[in-house]
Amino acid sequence: MADQINSVNYSTIVVNEGILSISNPFSLYHGKSIDNLQVAWRMSGPINSPVIAVLGGISAHRLVYSLDAPTQGWWRDFAGIGLSFPIDRYQVLSFDYLGGSGETTGPRGDAFPSISSYDQAELLCLLLDHLEIQRLNSVIGPSYGGMVALAFGERHPNRVSHLFIMSAADRTDPLSTAWRCVQRRTVEYALAQGQGEQGLQLARALAMATYRSREEFSERFRGLPRQNAGKFVFPIEEYLLARGKDYAARYKPDGFLCLSESIDLHCIDAANVSVPVTAIAVHQDQLVPIEDMRAMVKRLPQATLYEISSHYGHDAFLKEARALKPYLDSLLGE
Amino acid sequence: MADQINSVNYSTIVVNEGILSISNPFSLYHGKSIDNLQVAWRMSGPINSPVIAVLGGISAHRLVYSLDAPTQGWWRDFAGIGLSFPIDRYQVLSFDYLGGSGETTGPRGDAFPSISSYDQAELLCLLLDHLEIQRLNSVIGPSYGGMVALAFGERHPNRVSHLFIMSAADRTDPLSTAWRCVQRRTVEYALAQGQGEQGLQLARALAMATYRSREEFSERFRGLPRQNAGKFVFPIEEYLLARGKDYAARYKPDGFLCLSESIDLHCIDAANVSVPVTAIAVHQDQLVPIEDMRAMVKRLPQATLYEISSHYGHDAFLKEARALKPYLDSLLGE
Structure with a gap:
């Protein structure tokens, strides 16, 4: 491991961030449209290396990992030097979700339309156009990110070679x-x-209480x-309320409402996802029953399901870096 | 079935109800005491037949079944003519729980102490004294009633011959x-x-959402x-909110708080329950994991566990009258 760390040239990892402004009205899947939509994105990795979109749960954001602020990236246990995802070999693209608490357009105390996982997939496509990325190596999507990955694979099979989804199904x-x-x-x-x-x-x-087992x-x-007293x-009770308090200090109630609803509205047609899919299901996941992922994989034209056991339940995608490494290695051709 | 109905003499089923007033301060397991405690009880069945205490979940009450108002008894699917529990052969004793929304003493907008399942067991014992019942044939207790049954069996083994508990363990x-x-x-x-x-x-x-499967x-x-709109x-969502609305119209928020807490405070010593126990566990019960009931039954000196499968989950004790009949028959010597 020490050798591997020594062999990495940190300076080759270049970070680009930006706000994409979409001037035309952006039409939403469930009706209505949004004017002047802004999408906050981030791409980091060695220039000219293959690009992988990494999209997390509804509380995730564009900061997948950060060498400057290693505790801030939501996928910090996976993506880093010597970890399960080789940041020195791929460019990682991500964005703040539409409708959430980040810097992408979302509700700010005003009425906001319902957002579909298809809408997030369209934003990803617009980002690819903007960044002149013809085709993603893959989309890695756990939880809500997996729903968006499936929506993207259904809509834009020519823009991605592989989907790697964890704890996400075609419907809820x-x-x-x-x-x-x-x-x-x-x-x-x-x-x-x-x-x-x-x-x-x-x-x-x-x-x-539903994320863990x-x-x-x-x-x-x-x-x-x-x-x-x-x-x-x-x-x-103390544990859950402390987690709730932390969260409420960092997220917006109406952004939470919008993305939570978007999970429940998620419903894609698995039979139409022609892109190859690797799916990881967790036996102890309380939110995405393993039976639902098995049923989806049967409907997907090209898919392989791996079932793991983890007492982190739905949160395995944040915690089980070691257990998931072999599947990522296989995706990334290690 | 028709023959059985014809052979029952309804007039033999006598209903007695009353309020037991406890003049001495009633000391509580978790400290403090209650003055002038009132316990609303009900006993119904043929005079001089064996007495069984039937104690339900925290939303149950002393009306286990009623011939006059058949839709009002909380155990109406089980207890009745030709149903799983033979009301023509046993007297059924029950009471409104201490701390709840019924006519027994409970919080009424004021501060109220924490209530233990042991406290409910003591009330049952005081009721037996008051009604001059030396020994119960059994206590049938699903959910919280099972916790109270276990507490009673630990404290007063000479007052009951058998416990029949469903979806309840020694701790939560x-x-x-x-x-x-x-x-x-x-x-x-x-x-x-x-x-x-x-x-x-x-x-x-x-x-x-936790009661069903x-x-x-x-x-x-x-x-x-x-x-x-x-x-x-x-x-x-519509279903759950409608159920919530119905419930909120009938129960008191502070009574709910008290009994809900009492469930979580429940912790008895199974090794000390010398009374024979029949325990029914439901594979799909989200609230009382079958593993907890298996572990408890190992600790109980004399117990048999039966495991059933029901898509009603924790609510099987209200719904699965047919599936549970053989176990009740066995208890009641049919």
């Missing part, structure tokens, strides 16, 4: 929709009180509740 | 605690706005969302 599962609907209704209720942040805390606490929580939080507080 | 699972904590925090947030009912709607919507929701709610509403 009603129980998972149920959990997200309660989250959105809670945020909406709090927004109506002028306290969106408090709703977002609760929603994120619930979301966290029962096993993980059983191992970590079997302890007794403690008394706080005469009130019992359970170990997992 | 952290992921299930997580879901309930979010429910309670949501209710508390809404109560702080003076709108407890709105919080209870959301909490119940979330709770409903993924399979059931997948079968029932695969449809597309509909547009309502320009906003997408998902089929499962």
Whole structure:
């Protein structure tokens, strides 16, 4: 590993960031259009190396990894020198999602239309045109990013050679929709009180309970509740609320609403995705049942499913860098 | 079936209801005590037949079944003429839980102490004294009622011959605690706005998503969302919110808080439950993992576990009357 690190020339990793302004009205899949749409994008890697789009969950953003601020990239456990994704051999392209809390256009206290995973796929296509990228080596997409990858593969098979998706299916599962609907209704209720942040805390606490697995929580939080001002507080309650508070300080309630809804609206036609797909499913994923991924892979014309076991559940795409390395190696021709 | 109905003499089923007033301060397991505690109880069945206590979930009450108002009993699918539980052969005793929304003492907009399943067990014991019942034939307890049954069996083994519990363990699972904590925090947030009912709607919507199974929701709610005033509403969202609204009209937010917390505080010593136990676990139960019931049954001195499959998940104890009949028959010596 030390040799590998020594052999990398950091200076070859060039970072480009920008805001793409789309002057024509951008028509949305569910109707309506957006004027003056701005897309915040980032590309980093050795100049002229193959380009891979890496798109994360609804809380992800264009900063996939950063050599300057290594703790800031959302895929920091995977993408880096000597890690599972070789940043010295590929250019990584990403963007802030439409409708989210980042620097791409999104709701800012005003009414905002419903956004489809197809809309995000169209933005990716416009970015490729803008950056004069004819064809992506692949799209790597976990969670919502996998939904966008599938939408892109269906719409623009000539612009990508391979999809690598994790914990994402062609449509969402009603129980998972149920959990997200309660989250959105809670945020909406709090927004109506002028306290969106408090709703977002609760929603994120619930979301966290769905991202990990029962096993993980059983191992970590079997302890007794403690008394706080005469009130019992359970170990997992403290953990979830702390995560909710962190999140609410960094994300916008209406951006959360928009992208959470976009997950539930996601519905692509797997039979029309002619691009080869590698799919990773996690047995313990509470949000994307493994059966749904198996069923999708049967409908996809060219796909291989790998099933892994991880007590991180849906969050395996953020945590299981070592377990997923062989599949990435295979994608990237190691 | 028709013969059986004809052979029952309805007039032999006598209903007694009452409020037991406890004049001495009632000491609680988690500290503090309650003065002038009132317990609303109900007993129905043929005079002098063996007595079985039937205790339901936190939303249950003393009306287990009613011949006058058959739709009102919470165990109406099980207890009745020709159903799985023979009401013509046993007296059924039940009571409104301490701390809940019924006619037993509970929070009514004021601060209220934390209630343990042991406290409910003590109330049951006081009721037996009051009604001069030396020994129960059994306690049948699904969900929270099973927790109370276990607490009763640990504390008062000389007052009951058998426990029949469904979807309940000796302690709760952290992921299930997580879901309930979010429910309670949501209710508390809404109560702080003076709108407890709105919080209870959301909490119940979330709770409903945990009571049933993924399979059931997948079968029932695969449809597309509909547009309502320009906003997408998902089929499962409509269902859960309607259930939440119904519930919030009938239950008190602070009674819900108290009993929901009581579930998470539940922790008995299975090794000390010397009474024989029949336990029913449901593979699809999201709240009480089957592994927890298996582990408990290993710790119980005398117990048999039966595992069933039901797409009603945790709610099997309200819905699977036919599937559970053989186990009840075996308990009741049919």
